[in-house]
Amino acid sequence: MCSQAVSLVAAELERGGIATVSIQLLRFVAERVRPPRGLTVPFRHGYPLDAPDQPRRQHAVLDAMLEVLDLSGPPPVLREFSP
Amino acid sequence: MGSLDEFSLGVQLFLRAYPWRRIEPVPWAARRKPLAQCRLGLVSSAGFALPSQAPFGRSILGGDVSFRLVPGDVDSKTLVNHHRSDSFDHSGMLRDVNVAFPIDRAREMVQSGRIGSVANHHVSFMGSITATGRLIKRSAPEVAEHFKRDQVDIALLVPV
Numbered sequence: 001m002c003s004q005a006v007s008l009v010a011a012e013l014e015r016g017g018i019a020t021v022s023i024q025l026l027r028f029v030a031e032r033v034r035p036p037r038g039l040t041v042p043f044r045h046g047y048p049l050d051a052p053d054q055p056r057r058q059h060a061v062l063d064a065m066l067e068v069l070d071l072s073g074p075p076p077v078l079r080e081f082s083p
Numbered sequence: 084m085g086s087l088d089e090f091s092l093g094v095q096l097f098l099r100a101y102p103w104r105r106i107e108p109v110p111w112a113a114r115r116k117p118l119a120q121c122r123l124g125l126v127s128s129a130g131f132a133l134p135s136q137a138p139f140g141r142s143i144l145g146g147d148v149s150f151r152l153v154p155g156d157v158d159s160k161t162l163v164n165h166h167r168s169d170s171f172d173h174s175g176m177l178r179d180v181n182v183a184f185p186i187d188r189a190r191e192m193v194q195s196g197r198i199g200s201v202a203n204h205h206v207s208f209m210g211s212i213t214a215t216g217r218l219i220k221r222s223a224p225e226v227a228e229h230f231k232r233d234q235v236d237i238a239l240l241v242p243v
Contacts, residue, residue, distance in 0.1 A: 001168075001210050001211050001212055001213060002128040002129075002210030002211070002242030003242040004103060004104060004212075004215065005128050005208060005210050005215070005218060005242065006126055006128050006210075006240035006241065006242045007106065007240075008104060008215055008218055008219055009126055009206075009208075009218070009222070009223045009226055009240060010126075010238070011109070011110055011223075012219070012224055012226065012227045013112075013223075013226065013230060013238050014110035014111060014112045015110045015112075015227070016112075016227035016228075016230070016231055017112045017231070018112055018227070018230055018231070018235055018236065018237065019112045019113060019114040019115075019236070019237050019238075020112075020237070020239070020240060021237075021238075021239055021240070022239075022240035022241075023240065023241050024242075025242060026087070026098075029103060032103040033103050033105060033106060034105060034107070034109050035106065035109075035240075036106075036109050036110055036111055036112075044086070044089055044171070045089055045090075045170070045171035045172075045243060046171035046172040046173060046174075046176060046243050047172075047176075047183075048182070048183055048241050048242060048243055049181060049182050049183065049185055049188075049241065050182070051175065051182070052176070052178040052179030052181075053178065055181070055187075055188060058181055058182070058185055058188050059188055059191070059192075062188055062189075062192065062239065063197075065239050066118060066197070066198075066237075066239075069114050069237060070114070073111050074111070075109040076106075076109045
């Protein structure tokens with residue numbers, strides 16, 4: 001449910017001219033909802049940025065999200081994060 | 084990757100049968116500035132709020148589509164969690180908000196020069212929204228307006 005909610009918000013932000021990337025926790029949900037830019041992560045629900053108190057690992061996810069911003073369309077663009 | 088196997092059988096069946104809202108057509112906005120000049124807004128669905136803000140509604144049919152504005156310079160340790168779902172482990176994000184709402188990490192990206200600045204206010208939702216009509220018609224446009232007023236260039240969105 002959370003992935004759908006943020007994807008729908010992302011779509012509205014993109015319509016307003018703001019480039020977005022959303023984390024996706026379930027590939028089948030991402031493929032059905034189709035956020036403009038998504039990054040699938042290999043983490044369980046509740047841990048979208050990997051582990052608590054691990055800034056380097058959290059930054060690795062954020063860096064990957066920023067890299068997705070540079071990918072060209074056509075949308076939707078869905079990439080996989082590999083730690 | 085998250086897996087349906089994490090959930091109870093009842094939740095798995097619900098998720099398989101749920102009529103997911105398909106985005107059609109898929110909009111696309113190009114980044115217009117170098118990252119080092121971009122202003123970043125965060126959107127999290129982890130259900131965090133300031134202690135002074137009203138908690139998210141746990142009993143609203145179809146889910147609470149309201150959102151809370153969280154200052155970009157907030158002390159992340161002061162945030163309170165209201166997420167109503169018991170379908171996932173909350174302990175990680177309760178120990179470190181950044182697991183689901185990377186407020187401190189965003190500020191560190193500014194300090195390192197990776198991005199230009201963070202929004203005056205980030206956006207916090209509580210997921211578990213099954214009735215998406217009000218989210219699409221009301222809340223999402225409000226978030227877009229808020230970010231535009233805040234001159235946000237890019238947004239990173241984090242579900243739990």
